[in-house]
Amino acid sequence: xxxxxxxxxxxxxxxxxxxxxxxxxxxxxxxxxxxxxxxxxxxxxxxxxxxxxxxxxxxxxxxxxxxxxxxxxxxxxxxxxxxxxxxxxxxxxxxxxxxxxxxxxxxxxxxxxxxxxxxxxxxxxxxxxxxxxxxxxxxxxxxxxxxxxxxxxxxxxxxxxxxxxxxxxxxxxxxxxxxxxxxxxxxxxxxxxxxxxxxxxxxxxxxxxxxxxxxxxxxxxxxxxxxxxxxxxxxxxxxxxxxxxxxxxxxxxxxxxxxxxxxxxxx
Amino acid sequence: xxxxxxxxxxxxxxxxxxxxxxxxxxxxxxxxxxxxxxxxxxxxxxxxxxxxxxxxxxxxxxxxxxxxxxxxxxxxxxxxxxxxxxxxxxxxxxxxxxxxxxxxxxxxxxxxxxxxxxxxxxxxxxxxxxxxxxxxxxxxxxxxxxxxxxxxxxxxxxxxxxxxxxxxxxxxxxxxxxxxxxxxxxxxxxxxxxxxxxxxxxxxxxxxxxxxxxxxxxxxxxxxxxxxxxxxxxxxxxxxxx
Numbered sequence: 173x174x175x176x177x178x179x180x181x182x183x184x185x186x187x188x189x190x191x192x193x194x195x196x197x198x199x200x201x202x203x204x205x206x207x208x209x210x211x212x213x214x215x216x217x218x219x220x221x222x223x224x225x226x227x228x229x230x231x232x233x234x235x236x237x238x239x240x241x242x243x244x245x246x247x248x249x250x251x252x253x254x255x256x257x258x259x260x261x262x263x264x265x266x267x268x269x270x271x272x273x274x275x276x277x278x279x280x281x282x283x284x285x286x287x288x289x290x291x292x293x294x295x296x297x298x299x300x301x302x303x304x305x306x307x308x309x310x311x312x313x314x315x316x317x318x319x320x321x322x323x324x325x326x327x328x329x330x331x332x333x334x335x336x337x338x339x340x341x342x343x344x345x346x347x348x349x350x351x352x353x354x355x356x357x358x359x360x361x362x363x364x365x366x367x368x369x370x371x372x373x374x375x376x377x378x379x380x381x382x383x384x385x386x387x388x389x390x391x392x393x394x395x396x397x398x399x400x401x402x403x404x405x406x407x408x409x410x411x412x413x414x415x416x417x418x419x420x421x422x423x424x425x426x427x428x429x430x431x432x433x434x435x436x437x438x439x
Numbered sequence: 440x441x442x443x444x445x446x447x448x449x450x451x452x453x454x455x456x457x458x459x460x461x462x463x464x465x466x467x468x469x470x471x472x473x474x475x476x477x478x479x480x481x482x483x484x485x486x487x488x489x490x491x492x493x494x495x496x497x498x499x500x501x502x503x504x505x506x507x508x509x510x511x512x513x514x515x516x517x518x519x520x521x522x523x524x525x526x527x528x529x530x531x532x533x534x535x536x537x538x539x540x541x542x543x544x545x546x547x548x549x550x551x552x553x554x555x556x557x558x559x560x561x562x563x564x565x566x567x568x569x570x571x572x573x574x575x576x577x578x579x580x581x582x583x584x585x586x587x588x589x590x591x592x593x594x595x596x597x598x599x600x601x602x603x604x605x606x607x608x609x610x611x612x613x614x615x616x617x618x619x620x621x622x623x624x625x626x627x628x629x630x631x632x633x634x635x636x637x638x639x640x641x642x643x644x645x646x647x648x649x650x651x652x653x654x655x656x657x658x659x660x661x662x663x664x665x666x667x668x669x670x671x672x673x674x675x676x677x678x679x680x681x
Binding site: 350 | 513514517518522525526529546547625627633636637640641
């Protein structure tokens, strides 16, 4: 009986010892946080032509995490397809690469709470569109073959949709008055608007009809690391740092102004 | 991939698109025939005041891609229109005619109809012209010698024969009008090709979506073909064996 209790204690202490020697400890021990980020997806992650370093909204979050841990940041460039393999093969500790949270992906990796939402939004002439209820009575330009078209038809069956081959064509139709609004993912729309000569005439109303929530990808089962990232994100929002990061890339004075509709902790 | 059929909703989209294709091609064929006849008469006129503008029209519309022409009418021309007219054209209008309402067509429809008609008319004019040239000059001279006025020569001698000669190529142009109408999907007109692409996007049933659209196009062409054969049996072209 005594023996058994001893064995149990031994086993438990071994197990807890194993559990404690997790990724978070490894990072602290090695003094390096390895983060996968995009290198060609502005403004989330791209090579800054001046510094020749990877920069962007995702990278700013990576820097904050490394600072909080008091370790060096090592950025690993990635493309969309490599994000999960990099995590499962233990090549990186965190993926911060515009990583949309999906159920399918959550089977293979841990996700933090979302720190960004990329939603389906609209461009319209200033003052013509202020709330989603108006959508049902408008002619709206969409890109052929996109989920945006399907979502809009499901949610607003009475809206008249006109499908064009790509977003620039849809925008031309908007400028000509053939449609009253066009729809795409918000960050794509600001990118489009940034290059338009008469962009002052148009606006992106601050609402979205669907949300892709973006979170940090972490190795499956690394609960302590996940908790650390979640706590850090909440603190960044509370301290106003998250807003400052957003404003750097999407604020009113940035090249691609987009009203912030999602805050960390909203969902 | 073949084991699944399309849901009724999607079949409905295809049928609706097919309706738009049929109505558009029929309207284009009628308008382009009238316009083409006028163009042909202008082209063969003695006065350069008539023939040169007709020549210019034929060369512009026959020698540029139809897709570019459609883009021009939809995106280009609308940029030049007064804003009020454009707003009116782009808002739905319904006239209540007691029994049923008449809906003013969308701007995509108008631009598609306009572009296709101008393009098709140029080809039809040339088919008519070759018909006119197929009437032997001797017949015209003979009619004049018999004291026919120029108008009588046209109406009684040239036109009936020219029409019969140009009937087979004319039907070919109507078939082209049906097929060319698919290009209007690029300016957002929800005809058959547009509908098939939309069905494909939502269902991922690629074979079914494009297969049904192809079949409907083939059926339409066969109907035109049969109508042409029937017409030719009733009114054979001059010189055809009896």
